[in-house]
Amino acid sequence: MSRTTLIHAGWIIPMSDEPVVLRNQVLVLKDHQIDAIVTPEQAQDMIADEVLQLPNHVLMPGLVNLHGHSAMTLLRGFADDLDLMDWLNNHIWPAEGKHVSDEFVYDGSVLAMAEMLLGGTTTINDMYFYHDAVARAGLKTGMRTMVGCSILEFPTNYAQNADEYISKSLQDAQAYQNEELINFVWAPHAPYTVSDETFKRVVALAEEHDWLIHCHIHETAFEVEDSVKQHGKRPLQRLDELGVLSPRLIAAHMVHTNEEEMALVAKRGISIAHNPASNMKLASGFAPIQAMLDAGVNVGLGTDGAASNNKLDMFADMRLGALIAKGSTRKPTDVKAYDMLKMATINGAKALHLDDKVGTLQAGKQADMIAVDLSALATQPVFDPISHLVYAADRSQVSHVWINGEHLVAEGELTRLNQADLLANAQHWQQKIAAG
Numbered sequence: 001m002s003r004t005t006l007i008h009a010g011w012i013i014p015m016s017d018e019p020v021v022l023r024n025q026v027l028v029l030k031d032h033q034i035d036a037i038v039t040p041e042q043a044q045d046m047i048a049d050e051v052l053q054l055p056n057h058v059l060m061p062g063l064v065n066l067h068g069h070s071a072m073t074l075l076r077g078f079a080d081d082l083d084l085m086d087w088l089n090n091h092i093w094p095a096e097g098k099h100v101s102d103e104f105v106y107d108g109s110v111l112a113m114a115e116m117l118l119g120g121t122t123t124i125n126d127m128y129f130y131h132d133a134v135a136r137a138g139l140k141t142g143m144r145t146m147v148g149c150s151i152l153e154f155p156t157n158y159a160q161n162a163d164e165y166i167s168k169s170l171q172d173a174q175a176y177q178n179e180e181l182i183n184f185v186w187a188p189h190a191p192y193t194v195s196d197e198t199f200k201r202v203v204a205l206a207e208e209h210d211w212l213i214h215c216h217i218h219e220t221a222f223e224v225e226d227s228v229k230q231h232g233k234r235p236l237q238r239l240d241e242l243g244v245l246s247p248r249l250i251a252a253h254m255v256h257t258n259e260e261e262m263a264l265v266a267k268r269g270i271s272i273a274h275n276p277a278s279n280m281k282l283a284s285g286f287a288p289i290q291a292m293l294d295a296g297v298n299v300g301l302g303t304d305g306a307a308s309n310n311k312l313d314m315f316a317d318m319r320l321g322a323l324i325a326k327g328s329t330r331k332p333t334d335v336k337a338y339d340m341l342k343m344a345t346i347n348g349a350k351a352l353h354l355d356d357k358v359g360t361l362q363a364g365k366q367a368d369m370i371a372v373d374l375s376a377l378a379t380q381p382v383f384d385p386i387s388h389l390v391y392a393a394d395r396s397q398v399s400h401v402w403i404n405g406e407h408l409v410a411e412g413e414l415t416r417l418n419q420a421d422l423l424a425n426a427q428h429w430q431q432k433i434a435a436g
């Protein structure tokens with residue numbers, strides 16, 4: 001039987017191309033889908049199973065976290081104040097070698113997804129090991145999950161070599177073929193950990209299985225310089241020659257990108273996942289986001305993992321991303337509030353080829369949406385809700401979250417998950433990891 005909910009919202013921001021703010025309108029939610037946006041007068045004649053009054057709230061599409069490693073919540077605060085290669089080689093990879101297992105990934109991913117849901121994230125583009133555990137966490141929490149199947153040339157607890165990463169990924173994906181909210185993506189880790197031969201295989205497999213590709217690219221100056229030493233070319237050029245650059249690719253970071261490369265990225269139709277907090281914390285540098293947008297590149301927003309951010313807070317990263325874009329170029333008009341809001345919603349959906357389903361509030365789309373309560377003192381008065389969402393609001397102001405029409409956060413509380421269980425589990429892992 002079909003179920004209708006009428007949501008009366010103070011402001012509705014559908015995230016169309018131009019900044020549109022609808023005042024005091026009603027969104028009609030029918031089962032999994034957005035049915036219409038109507039006036040309160042039109043809504044009066046409608047029969048509904050539920051009516052929600054959200055007079056001080058913005059209703060908008062859910063946030064799309066375009067780059068993350070969910071399970072790394074269990075390593076949050078484990079190694080701070082280091083640059084990327086020191087952090088990975090001397091701290092994170094040894095710790096992952098000791099602790100990462102199916103259980104670690106499931107528990108860490110559920111914790112991450114709970115944190116993200118409470119903060120208004122409705123899609124995560126993940127990249128980690130033990131893909132079945134990530135997919136199970138997505139099903140448990142109700143999060144729309146892109147399960148990134150990592151591939152490296154060296155052994156980890158999950159697999160011994162590229163062949164094994166690939167065969168396990170294909171096997172893991174089989175069980176989830178009919179799950180609406182779970183999709184699988186190839187995730188070759190980075191140009192410095194994946195060989196030419198494996199990249200070529202990934203391109204062929206992506207075409208064969210119609211999967212996207214998600215890869216860390218040009219994250220640090222060291223990565224680019226080292227590639228020039230090892231291969232005689234910058235990573236992007238190497239990947240272009242290997243056929244990796246296409247609209248299937250989501251390039252995480254692209255901090256060190258020159259003008260020629262931006263033009264190539266635009267020409268190849270690649271999307272970029274910008275991770276401002278992780279780039280600042282690992283001291284990787286400032287990605288030239290406005291220049292990329294000007295070049296016509298689709299740029300989305302990501303948190304990266306909780307071990308390098310250390311929050312999974314898209315509101316914090318929208319604010320940080322918009323501020324550092326201006327500070328780094330000394331141009332106040334760079335990455336305006338609405339540009340950033342697009343990055344965190346529709347641009348992310350486009351990168352994941354999900355924009356026919358989510359990313360905007362439009363009739364016929366799946367209902368991935370959030371309500372943000374602006375009645376807090378910190379977001380008063382309201383001249384422009386778009387400004388507040390990017391520059392003033394906090395994730396704690398997210399009051400309601402729906403994914404595919406399911407109400408997963410209501411009045412700021414998780415509806416499916418028990419917070420006390422999540423806390424107990426996090427403490428269990430803290431003790432285990434601290435014991436070495």
Ligand SMILES: CSC[C@H]1O[C@@H](n2cnc3c(O)ncnc32)[C@H](O)[C@@H]1O
Binds near residue numbers: 088189308
């Ligand atoms: C194969 S994906 C998981 C792999 O990536 C590591 N990782 C986490 N954050 C970053 C980053 O910003 N750059 C490069 N690699 C990263 C993570 O620890 C896993 O080993």
Ligand SMILES: [Zn+2]
Binds near residue numbers: 067069252304
């Ligand atoms: Zn990453």
